[in-house]
Amino acid sequence: MDRGRHCTYGVISRGGYALIDDSHAPSFDRSDYPTSNETWPWFNGISWTAPPAEQCGINEQQKRQCGVYGITKQQCESSGCCFKEDGRSSKDVPICYYSTKSTQDLYFLGHGLDYKQALKDFTQLSGPIPLPPRYIFGVFFSRYWAYASYDQKEIVREYVKHDIPLDVIVTDMDWHITAYKRADKGERDQAGQGIGWTGFTFDDHLFVNHQNFLQWCKQLGLKNTLNVHPASGIQPWEERYEEMARANGIDPSTQKYVPYNATSKLYVSTWFDKVMRPLENEGIDLWWLDWQQGEDWVPSPPGLNPTIVLNYQYYTNPYHWRYTNTRPALLHRWGGLGNHRYQIGFSGDVIPNWDTLQLQLTFTPTASNVAYTYWSHDIGGHVTPPDAELYTRWVQWGAFSPIFRTHCTKNANNDRRIYTYPWSYFSTLQHFHKLRQSLLPYIYTQARLTFDTSVGSVLPLYYNHPHHQEAYTFNREYYFGESMVIAPVGSPIKNDSGMAEWSFWVPPGEWTNLFTMERFVGPIEVNSKFTIDELPALLKSDSIVPMLPNHVPALGQSHLVPHQIKWIAILGSSKQGSGMLYDDHGDEANYYDQNTFAWTKASYSISGDGKNVEFVISKMMGSFSNMPTHRQYEVHLKSVLPATSVRVNGQVVSAELYNDLVPITNDKNSFAYDGSTLSVVIKIGVAQSVRSDVKIQIEFANEISQISTMNGFVGKLKRFIKAKNMLDDQWGTRTSVFQDDYPNLLYAAGMGEKLSGVKADDAARTLSEFEKYAKIACDELKNITNISPSLQSKLNAQLC
Template sequence: MQVATTSGKYSVKHYPDIIQSWKKEGNYFYFYTSTTILELRVISDKIVRFRYAADGQFQRDFSYAVSEKLEESPEFFDIREWADSFEIITTAIRVFVARENLRITITDTDGRIINQDETGFHWQYYLQKGGKIVYCTKLVQEGESFYGLGDKPTELNLRGKRVENYGTDAYGYAKDTDPLYRNIPFYYGLHNGIGYGIFFDNTFRTLFDFGKEREDVTSFWARGGEMNYYFIYGPALLQVAESYARITGTAELPPLWALGYHQCRWSYYPESKVREVAKEFRDRKIPCDALYLDIDYMEGFRCFTWSKESFPDPKALLKDLSAQGFKTVVIIDPGIKVDPDYPIYQEITQKDFACKRADGAYMEGDVWPGKCVFPDFTDPKVREWWSGLFKDLTATGVRGVWNDMNEPAVFELGTFPEDVRHDYDGENVSHRKAHNVYGHLMSKATAAGLKKHLMPQRPFVITRSAYSGTQRWSSVWTGDNIASWEHLWLASVQCQRLAVSGLSFAGSDIGGFIGEPDGELYTRWIQLGTFHPLMRTHSASNETGFNQDPWSFGPEFEAVVKSFIQLRYRLLPYIYTTFWQYAAYGTPMLRPLAFVAQQDENTHDLNHEFMLGDSLLISHVSEAGMTEKSVYLPEGTWYYYFNDQRYTGGQAVTIPTPLAEMPLFVKGGAVVAQYPDMQYVGEFKIMEMIQQVYFAEGTTHSILYEDAGDHYGYKTGQYNLVRFKQSSEPNLFRLKKKFVGKYNADYTHHRIRVHGLPFTPKEYVLDGVTAPLQPEHFVDGVVELNLLRKFEELVIR
């Protein structure tokens, strides 16, 4: 971890010495050595921030990541002095600060070590570029695993890895390529059943070593800025995720259509091609809600324009697509073409909103339009200007925006040179500090513009680059992947990692962006994508002109692809409920098995299996020609989705994998809400909600969240929470329902389908009234009853 100076020698590292004094100011504690100040802030009983002034001077306390809604809420805290340390106490943890050198040890209330400094904080001057390199090293605990850090394309457990955050346009990346597009400096530790998290809020290039350099030490450091990190105690990993969302903010609910199927290609043009694709979807009755327009819809790739030749009447086109149930999403990149006759270029230069080099010249670089200048999104005036540019697009009928190339990517240069200057909300910094938040702030400004101009409809934004907190306004995708089985595996791992890093609304380019998949690979990718929060096919142009559409691979594959997209739409109420959990509490939508069964060490290194929400377990088919797959099931009862075969968890089971199926399990005790088949969200009024109920002994709980699926009425109470409680015995099934809310849904009935009854039922009792079960109540081995929406209790015996 030494850094060479320009002379080839290593600069001296500096370490804190003995604490000379300390003071307490409210929930802030300050510890002073001869060179260093530690500011320790108790945010809650489980969240503590550590901030160090390396030479006795703190920098501006400012963050693009931390939510404005973060409030301090400790139940209790106190400090004790010992001969060798200070002990700060909360109801959940103990923080020990060593008098000799500021080293930190954190334990639970029983004295078990959660996290412990090795050398702890230290620093050195960055003689070549200015500022300081700040470090923190910690001991690896016995059997410790590490997770998180965004889109890293490697195994979920980062033990033994070293990774860095510096947003990079990694076209055609491979396994272990690093860095990639996103910059999420947040990770989890798990050992001895104890989970915690560390969020290193520093926008410079950051690096993390999880025992690669020294197997018993983990470390994180930044090439500039402050050592400023939040320690988050679980002990459950999902609790850590929720606390991280409390710090960096939660997502807003998207329009329901955004959870449907999206179709994209570079590029669908001219207008006739877009209409042709739309017609094929509706003629083939393959559900789809969103069609994307890539850069070829523009006039010479100029942002906020339409090609006069390819799209002569975009408003009429988008109106026609809307009438067929399609929402149009258009790409907008940050590069503004240098063209004196282009109004956006005129504005950005007249207003002095473009990034500049250190000597005052514009930052110019080639991207798709040719030579471009680039907005400085770290300037709030520029963000406000950018937001206003979406007025005309939304008036044309655009419902979503896709921000690409915003690492920022520049041909030949790769990205901006480090001498480029940024406003940074009034600080005036170099690109070294602003690089990792450039795309983050572009998508923030985009979302603000769409929200304003689409009101009362909800916006949809998808961005390639991001920093911690981007979840508050945007979805993401995993970038320019390849049509290969390796990348199908990576898609699963990356989306799980993004979810636990705060960015649940994520997906991959189904089928691969680069190259052409065969029918089997595309079908297996669709199957995986069905269970990702964002489900989008996207592919690049190629010499053969091949279109990667659901029907492109022949009837056999089309039938399976169609069946899984239909399944996606049936599961929309379940997926929307899972999104509500994410929006309300920060609970990841995708949950690696280590996050739902952390006491089971068998789950700690699993990459294939994950949960979508509370009740669905997925393990995608990951190899060509695979006829069966071993799947590890956590403790509990599990039902194979396609035939209701029941399995006992805590073991691996082998599942056949015919093309039309994939390993998909439902947790015993679950109530999984489903819609009837539809072609797009809003196609018709839903008059019946289907509830797939899976028997399990004991007591289990499920929820259904529902609202209008668009607009903001839910913020004023126009939503329903339907809570189900199943409490069953070997010879008795009981389901209670509690309904709370003010949203007047269209449907009047629940169709209850009870799977896996271990006894032969004779009758049912509905809200105290007994009736015999008739032959028509038994459908394919499932007991099926059509009940009024307001029922309260169902008993089958």
């Protein structure tokens, strides 16, 4: 780490231990609310004075760092430490150091290379990582723009029209009264801030009836959050000014503003009770805090960071949470070690470029080292428009990130609405939005495991592979939950190939890329190339992943307990595998108590001669309010040839033609084969009791995973289909390119369709023909001379 940056050291190290210096951290008292006898712990600082000069004469090799690098003299001496007047801090000699009489409050974590246990020990001392509400893991829409209520309604309609998932609407600061014209001329408010930057009153020019708008969103299952810049306090034009002024001892007739005071319990209590609580009662579900005044705005106690002050206050706000059984949630910046107790993180405004994207790929998993696992980034960057390719790669990273929130600044050319992008990008952008939605059961399950174990759901590779150097070197790659390893592509596409070059590391064991079905046995480094709709997303071959089915509504699904579950399993060389699904109410605060949550296990085993699979969905263990009594299921067994028969709880299931547009049919069980993904798809439309096991027996004509031509077939097939489309696009521009010129390419592109209708006994032979067609297709391409050299180069690179 660059010591010049203001960062927080992690609680793990390759040296096997970590030392936390908590000497100057403020503590909590046990004081009451100003208006009742209930306890709301408040900040209790420690007063320090600068040590006398004789206590600062210490050998440089023995000086102990006090405070952060870059600390000022005043900050240093107010912490009771010595300040080096005539030099700069370096790697070995701190500029601010403890005196000979100083005492320190140190915590030693000796963990060897058991990093997971180190995190658990840390949270045992400092408090657990909370489980956020389920809706937090859905899809956010955000843009800094002067949207009116009717504008935002139209955006929601466009999401529905384009079948794009949406769960949370973020309204930036234009929800409240602003004064841009006056601020542009340099006018300041009474707090000395740009006028109109802080606000707590809806602008009725844009929100004529904001209560109706918020209820309109609730009817659709959508959640709402508003941006808040609190630094200017309560100005005289605010709707609640008179109440706040009187409560804080100010005569409203003076029109004197109520200053923001983060450490005044009176101010914070009345602010929450009289200003924020009415807005929450109208339908605001969480707040997006946006503190921008640095770390020196808290008058006392010394060393108190205003960011973590705000996070603590909002997360424990008794004027809201004691009136509801819902879970605390907020969106704000990192406030230092211990901030993991107050989730979610907001990383702030960034410049969209490939370097920024790559930084986020490293930064986010690394944050697990301080237990701060739930970062929300501005997907697509913030301050300038990204090109379509960069935005697409950013959205792909977002789909496999802790929080999925697109955002950008106020600029007419800066837009994150994916339906405004060209079709060639929109289709991929939409796919990854929908993939994020479908992954919700898996993501929420991993979030519960984070609460239980303190291990982040986005985790550096070295937590699971501490003895492998590659786990440290490949730091833009990470575990996404227990079963997936993701390496989002962070470099642009090459013009000659139409693909981006990207390297990744495959951990020990057998893994399969979800997008190409290419199988790897690790540990191994892989240098590969990826089209715009591909990336390395590896699934452990013995794992089962719970997901939502494809056919769910676009709006408001993330807060619901699902009544349909899709289980995905890639059958590899392992004879058995399993996965878990966690369920609870989704937003109740007492999720850690008995009878407030449940687990469901799915497992498979391959028996006999390798042609028989039993897939079991075990009965739900546990209970919670609004728990479903019955569920419908889809089971997708991937990397297999067609099944010859399927039984559900002993009953024979009929085979049907695969149709991805047909959802689960009520009161009907069926199975089909999707040749384009080499998947047996079993649909259980007869609702099953969650209190009983569901046993599925599948028989195959061929031994599981013994067909070598299956490896990577799915990815190759997609590329042949795209190649066919690229050649089709020559019509009208280069009309002498005909289908007659590439019949074997067309045969290869149609192999998925052919496999979907083939008999089980003929599937292996049919699949083996693919490589033959693919090879001849490459020869055909060489003979097509009247297409552009660029297209010729791309086709050869992607297919041959």
